[in-house]
Amino acid sequence: MTDVETSSQKQYAINDNDSIAYSAFLNPNASCPVCGDHVFFYRCQNGGRVYFDDLGKPWEKHPCTTNKRKSSRHLTSTVTNKRKVIDYTSSIYKPFIIEKISYPDMEWILIQAKYNNYKIQVKFARKKALDANLRKVTFCMAAKQDNAYLVSYLNETGQADVIKGYCV
Template identity: 35%
Template sequence: MCNAWNHRAGCNCGWGSGENSLTEYAISVNHFSFVPSIQNSIESYTNPNASCPVCGDSVFFYQSPSGGRVFFDLMEPPWPKHPCTDSSSRPLPLTKTSTVDVFSSEMDLNKEWKPYFISSVKVVDRMLLQLEGYLGDSPLSIYVRKYDLGKRSLTNQTIVYLKEYVPIDGCFDMSMLTELGRPKELEAFKFRSLAKS
């Protein structure tokens, strides 16, 4: 009786006879119990050496923990998506009520964004989250308003960039990629009192 993969039911090809039987195979597999089983979980993943599946250009590939996948030309604000794979870059028919939605950070390309690496996220109260992490090599604790995030979440795998907001000391413009790989801008504060104001 055959037990080969994808053979028709009742196949008698002889593959499963003797020592190659399914029962003996299952017993031998148990000897490798130290090997971790494959899980059905998705981790955040970034490939800085990806190629566009359409045009072949060098791009950045990002997969979020919730499964969203995006190709970027640049892996920092303003998060320019690669046009070959960006469905939002396809033109829509013009109507009388059409407007142009300009991503605000595209106006500030010359200001310096720095990556912020989140170590932990703590709930301070019903209004604030406290992020512990590093801006470059320096530890930095910042506060973010929960309502600015909406239904989005922040974890230690969230890709975040900060830029100092010059008019007010202790304030930052924050740009992050959401779980679905979409850019989101909000404010972050070095001091809890600033975040509450």
């Protein structure tokens, strides 16, 4: 994940190589284009875009920008442009930034990641991890649970999913 400065807003770009073209990025300082509230804007590697009120499980989308919302002509809102400071110290789920994926054997996949300002290694059952299609560009949030991590991510169809990995 790379920090990118854009008009005084910090964005986090996820690229799968060291080129300047980013396949996915997260803007934690975005504003809702409908109501103006502070939201997280995420563009995934397949080109999909989504606004979230908060990050991590259950990955609830911002209501103004979902297809389920009422027509915008029925919305009345005052644009506040307020920014919230996200403090993950008390949150169960924290950013899980995949830095490297390796395949040590036929049974496991080993992922090196940054979690809660620490570099960690987590092993995942190979079949489950391949089914999850976890890659360096996958934006994840994780919760530590005993000797394991529950990694929550958005799959390729934009649905929230969870995979369990074990501490190495």
